[in-house]
Every structure is written in C-alpha cells, then in structure tokens.
Amino acid sequence: MEQYLQVFKEVAETKNITLAAKKLHMSQPSITLQIQNLENEFGARFFDRTNKGVTLTKEGEIFYEHVRKALNILARAKEQINALVKDHKKVIYLSSALTIGEYILPNILAFLFKTYPDVEFKVKIANTESISQDLIERKIHIGLVEGSVYEHNGLNVESFWQDELVVVVPYFHPWAARKSISLEELSHERLVTREEGSGPREAIENALREKGLDPDQLTISMELGSTHAIKQVVAAGLGITIISSLTVTKESEQHIFKLLKIQDAPLYQDLNILTDAHVAQSKEESVLIGLLHDHKLIEDILSRDFYELDKSANKLHLLTSK
Structure with a gap:
C-alpha cells in the first residue's frame, strides 16, 4: 500500500x-x-x-x-x-553531489564524529535528480547539491555556500604569472571538462550564460567523467579547465595549479541544502544544517587536516551544549 x-x-x-x-x-x-x-x-x-x-x-x-x-x-x-536496531544510535542519512561529497563532507563528518560520537552518518553520492527523489521518498534526511535545483513543492532549498568557478592552469603554463584572463583568450585554449549533461558542466555553462558569455566559444578538447581525472590531465599539461575552486585548493597552495578569474566576469555556483518541507528536523539534523551555514567555521574546518579538528570540534560542542 x-x-x-x-x-x-x-x-x-x-x-x-x-x-x-x-x-x-x-x-x-x-x-x-x-x-x-x-x-x-x-x-x-x-x-x-x-x-x-x-x-x-x-x-x-x-x-x-x-x-x-x-x-x-x-x-x-x-x-x-x-x-533501535542500531543500538539506539541516531542515524542521519545524507546524499551528496560528487564535488561536495569528495571535497567538503569528509572534513565536516570527521569534525561531527568528534563532536557527536553517538550520531551515525550514512552518506551516498548521487546526482541532483536522484537526491531530490530520495528526499521525496523519505530515503534520506538531507541532500547537498550543486547548482540549480528542480522546483518541487515538497522540498526546501537553502543555499549554504557560493562556490567560485575558476580557470585552472598548471604552474608551468604561460598564464601562471597572471591573475585573470579574458573569455576571448580562453576560447583559444584546449579545455578539459566533465561530460555533457553532468552537473558541473551545466553549472559552468549556466554561469557563463548568466554573464552574457557563450559557452560555444570554448574549445573543448576532452570530456572526462570525474574531477580527479580532469586534474590529472591538466597537471600533465594536456589542457586547462574551469572547475570549482574547492577542488583545487591544496594543489594551488602546493604550486601545482594556478587559479585565474575570467576578467570582469567572476563565476559562481550555489551549493544547496535540500530537506523535506513536510518533515520536522531532529536536533542532530539542525546542528548539521547550522554548521553548513556557519561560513567561518566551515572555512576553518576545510583548512585543517583530520587530526587537527579536535579544537574546532570542542568549540562547537561547548556552543551546542549551552
């Protein structure tokens, strides 16, 4: 039934x-x-x-x-x-888009495991459509997605981060001494990107269109199925890419990649929290959502290695226990 x-x-x-x-x-x-x-x-x-x-x-x-x-x-x-089956542990089911799941969630979950050891997180990586459907069917509690979301009156959509999309070149590239480039210059370079129809590809194309720029001007030489594969190809000097700045922070600090803006047209995509509009959030779910909205704390968490998270975790525990 x-x-x-x-x-x-x-x-x-x-x-x-x-x-x-x-x-x-x-x-x-x-x-x-x-x-x-x-x-x-x-x-x-x-x-x-x-x-x-x-x-x-x-x-x-x-x-x-x-x-x-x-x-x-x-x-x-x-x-x-x-x-009850899980020995009275609170279980939060999360579903996340690939970029968030690969580059944001690991540190956040490591942080939360230290703060709330009695809460268990079950995480699945999926596309936006699947995440929305799982929420509607009550299979998950919270979804984290990139870019635009199909409107549905049963879902709440909250933006928690504006992710900057940047042009990425290897440090031995002639542009590595610069801070920005024009779209016209970009169109002459070989671009490595995700496959057509993927969330990251659509986010880039939509961001360009919003700035009055034509994605068809780009010369796409290679389409790959993962961010990691794109980074390897760019590091080898086989092309450049437009990608989430979150995914290349460490390589930028290590001087493997140089990050450039498109002149007069910075590109951003929203990272969104999806929840069921008809279901009240538990205390633990509210803590996670509140954490995602705390930009200063998120930046601190993302800048640390897992073993450095104890101090921040203790700080949040004190705040949430008051």
Missing part, C-alpha cells in the same frame, strides 16, 4: 503521469493502473484527466492531505525502528 500512496502523491504534486513515472522510475501504464486501483478501493475519482495533465478532484485533495501525513508517519516510524 505504501508504494500506491507514493505513486498517488507524486502524480498529485507533478500533475503529470508521464513526469511522475520518470521520477519514480516506473512505466506510465503501471502508474495509471495503481491510481485506478486506489480509486476503485476508495470508490472515488481522485484526478481529472486532460490533455495537459491531471488535477486533483475535491475527493483527491482530501485524500492527498491524508496520504502526505500517513507517509510522514511511516517515515518517522522507520526512523525510530532503525534507531
């Missing part, structure tokens, strides 16, 4: 059976059949169907409110049962 309710809720919120089927990774006929079974079970028509999509009937609106509350209750019940 829970799956039937999830299907109904998704159709009600997207107002489109085809879109709901795509987001739930189900076939359209299967979605339609489950809705029909629900309507037969309750002896009521829940949707008005038109060529433009579906809308809730009055009966459907009443049913939707109960379905939303029922799914929320089930999610909390699962969470409480899981907590």
Whole structure:
C-alpha cells in the first residue's frame, strides 16, 4: 500500500503521469493502473484527466492531505525502528553531489564524529535528480547539491555556500604569472571538462550564460567523467579547465595549479541544502544544517587536516551544549 500512496502523491504534486513515472522510475501504464486501483478501493475519482495533465478532484485533495501525513508517519516510524536496531544510535542519512561529497563532507563528518560520537552518518553520492527523489521518498534526511535545483513543492532549498568557478592552469603554463584572463583568450585554449549533461558542466555553462558569455566559444578538447581525472590531465599539461575552486585548493597552495578569474566576469555556483518541507528536523539534523551555514567555521574546518579538528570540534560542542 505504501508504494500506491507514493505513486498517488507524486502524480498529485507533478500533475503529470508521464513526469511522475520518470521520477519514480516506473512505466506510465503501471502508474495509471495503481491510481485506478486506489480509486476503485476508495470508490472515488481522485484526478481529472486532460490533455495537459491531471488535477486533483475535491475527493483527491482530501485524500492527498491524508496520504502526505500517513507517509510522514511511516517515515518517522522507520526512523525510530532503525534507531533501535542500531543500538539506539541516531542515524542521519545524507546524499551528496560528487564535488561536495569528495571535497567538503569528509572534513565536516570527521569534525561531527568528534563532536557527536553517538550520531551515525550514512552518506551516498548521487546526482541532483536522484537526491531530490530520495528526499521525496523519505530515503534520506538531507541532500547537498550543486547548482540549480528542480522546483518541487515538497522540498526546501537553502543555499549554504557560493562556490567560485575558476580557470585552472598548471604552474608551468604561460598564464601562471597572471591573475585573470579574458573569455576571448580562453576560447583559444584546449579545455578539459566533465561530460555533457553532468552537473558541473551545466553549472559552468549556466554561469557563463548568466554573464552574457557563450559557452560555444570554448574549445573543448576532452570530456572526462570525474574531477580527479580532469586534474590529472591538466597537471600533465594536456589542457586547462574551469572547475570549482574547492577542488583545487591544496594543489594551488602546493604550486601545482594556478587559479585565474575570467576578467570582469567572476563565476559562481550555489551549493544547496535540500530537506523535506513536510518533515520536522531532529536536533542532530539542525546542528548539521547550522554548521553548513556557519561560513567561518566551515572555512576553518576545510583548512585543517583530520587530526587537527579536535579544537574546532570542542568549540562547537561547548556552543551546542549551552
């Protein structure tokens, strides 16, 4: 029955059976059949169907409110049962985009493990669409994503960081003595980037367009599936890249890479926190979200190695225990 309710809720919120089927990774006929079974079970028509999509009937609106509350209750019940199974440990399920998961979360989690040893964090790396869907289905508590987010009335979206996108060249490159370059100069260089359609690639293209710059002017010579692979290629002198400044901080300090701005057009992308708009946050979840909004503390945490995090962790413990 829970799956039937999830299907109904998704159709009600997207107002489109085809879109709901795509987001739930189900076939359209299967979605339609489950809705029909629900309507037969309750002896009521829940949707008005038109060529433009579906809308809730009055009966459907009443049913939707109960379905939303029922799914929320089930999610909390699962969470409480899981907590008992885990020897009363509080478990927070996180899902993160690759850049955040690889370059921000490790230090933050190491910091939190020291501060809250009784809290267990389960982390999965995924794309924005999967993270949003997992939140809607109550599979995770918090999602951390890069760039724009598909609007959904069941999700809260909070920006917690503006990540600067920078041009990265090896230190032996002729541009290494400079602080910035123009887009025209950039277009003449071989650019190494993520694959088309990936989150980081779209973030760069969107940031360029927002500045009135045309991404098609860039000469893309290589597309790779990971940030680590891109950095290796650039370090070998096989091209340059536009990338998150967070991912190259250490290489910049070690004089492996030089970071450059595009003249008169600094590029940024938002890093966002996603949460379920219909579910109250636990104390532990609120602490994590509050930490992500504390820019000074985050900068301090990210600048340290894991073994240096005790001092900052003790500081947060004192603040949160007051």
